[in-house]
Amino acid sequence: MVINRAGTAADNLKELIEFMDAHDVRTATPAKWRQQVGDGRLEAVFIGPDLSDKDIRNLVDDVGRLDPNIPIVMISEESGT
Amino acid sequence: MNSSELHKEYPWARFHSLSYPVRLDALGEVLADIRASHSHTDHSETKPRVDGRLVGNSADTDLVRRMIEQVAPSLATVLITGESGTGKEVVARQIHEKSGRKGPFVAVNCGAIPESLLESELFGHERGAFTGAVSARAGRFEQAKGGTFFLDEIGDMPTVMQVKLLRVLEERLIERVGSADSIPVDVRLIAATHRDLPNQIEAGRFREDLFYRLSVFPIEISPLRERREDIAPLIDEFVYRMCVAQSVSLQISAGAMNILEKYSWPGNVRELANLVERLVVIKPNGVVKSSDLPWPIAEREDAQPDTTEVLSSSLNPTSGGIHVNLPSSGLDLKQYLAKIEQDMIHQALVESDGVVQRAAELLGVGRTTLVEKIRRYDINAPKKPVH
Numbered sequence: 359m360v361i362n363r364a365g366t367a368a369d370n371l372k373e374l375i376e377f378m379d380a381h382d383v384r385t386a387t388p389a390k391w392r393q394q395v396g397d398g399r400l401e402a403v404f405i406g407p408d409l410s411d412k413d414i415r416n417l418v419d420d421v422g423r424l425d426p427n428i429p430i431v432m433i434s435e436e437s438g439t
Numbered sequence: 440m441n442s443s444e445l446h447k448e449y450p451w452a453r454f455h456s457l458s459y460p461v462r463l464d465a466l467g468e469v470l471a472d473i474r475a476s477h478s479h480t481d482h483s484e485t486k487p488r489v490d491g492r493l494v495g496n497s498a499d500t501d502l503v504r505r506m507i508e509q510v511a512p513s514l515a516t517v518l519i520t521g522e523s524g525t526g527k528e529v530v531a532r533q534i535h536e537k538s539g540r541k542g543p544f545v546a547v548n549c550g551a552i553p554e555s556l557l558e559s560e561l562f563g564h565e566r567g568a569f570t571g572a573v574s575a576r577a578g579r580f581e582q583a584k585g586g587t588f589f590l591d592e593i594g595d596m597p598t599v600m601q602v603k604l605l606r607v608l609e610e611r612l613i614e615r616v617g618s619a620d621s622i623p624v625d626v627r628l629i630a631a632t633h634r635d636l637p638n639q640i641e642a643g644r645f646r647e648d649l650f651y652r653l654s655v656f657p658i659e660i661s662p663l664r665e666r667r668e669d670i671a672p673l674i675d676e677f678v679y680r681m682c683v684a685q686s687v688s689l690q691i692s693a694g695a696m697n698i699l700e701k702y703s704w705p706g707n708v709r710e711l712a713n714l715v716e717r718l719v720v721i722k723p724n725g726v727v728k729s730s731d732l733p734w735p736i737a738e739r740e741d742a743q744p745d746t747t748e749v750l751s752s753s754l755n756p757t758s759g760g761i762h763v764n765l766p767s768s769g770l771d772l773k774q775y776l777a778k779i780e781q782d783m784i785h786q787a788l789v790e791s792d793g794v795v796q797r798a799a800e801l802l803g804v805g806r807t808t809l810v811e812k813i814r815r816y817d818i819n820a821p822k823k824p825v826h
Contacts, residue, residue, distance in 0.1 A: 415448075418448075418449050422717065423710075425713055430452055431457060431473075
């Protein structure tokens, strides 16, 4: 699942991930993602570049509560570490 | 906020990082890492939902075990109900394992598949059936041939699909999308939901005929807060399993265990397993004390009174509670307690003017649980007053 505020960046990321043969990639905003997942399972969460620190912390907390094994991919404007 | 800050703040999390705009080669590496980590983390090692056995000593869990034994050898359709995280899939897998069926166990989450794709996912499609159907594909029903087909979150299935599923259950035939040919399917069906289906039927969201077709053998799994005797064995089991998987040694102090046993576990067994897993990461080779428990659990322990203590004190004869004169010939305790339960349900229904949800709140049980008990005891709910 790709979580971002702006739809365009999330849609671009979704397309790229699907291009790499990943299936059932979904996009969501920080407010709606949990509702969208429901009781389903997540293989990974991609956190888009335009989220605030507060959004990121909330998201990581929530993902940890759901399942601490879920890989979280941080996407930032600066180069990855 | 950069990745190294996040790593420090969330040592348990599995972070990866990418820079934006994303380069395909970097994305490829991250996806390969994620796939590798999934293949290393065999979920059957850590997740209750796919574990092969039920853990717990409560009467409710014993009853579920007995029901599994009873129904497994038959071909009866089973409807498993219970809150999210109670282990509905674990029960479904157990039924499959004990059924002796040679085919696979195939699971589909109806709530996770978009409505437009669900029919093709379940029944398959022929080449050219719709845009993008470049080749024919067997659906999950066909894949489950000779085995068990588990339809999770059946309460989220769109009504159009409910009609098609009903037909499959009645005729044991499916048709791929884009084909008029019927294919016979030898499949044992198990459905599950966290929703209150009778309520969904009332609201017009679920077909009554499908409900009766599915609930040939209903199994209700109680929420963890209603079977607290299971909490300690479950914690012990998950601690053991995760310590073995990760080669660490973790202990839970008596104080922490006490708090965990009192916590309400809204996410049920899944929440408990996730907490243990988190504790193993945070305190490998250590003792978890009550102060190590995360906020919601520690917080609620302070906020809520311990209902066990409240109940036991009100039932204590010395505090003027219930006093029972045992007859010299003895009594049937089970029958006696069932009578008390019936009386309390009736009283709660009277006090709530027949509103089951309200009565369930008064009794501190889930609505589904109460509906099942009302049905079992054949209690006539008082009519709601007309205003």
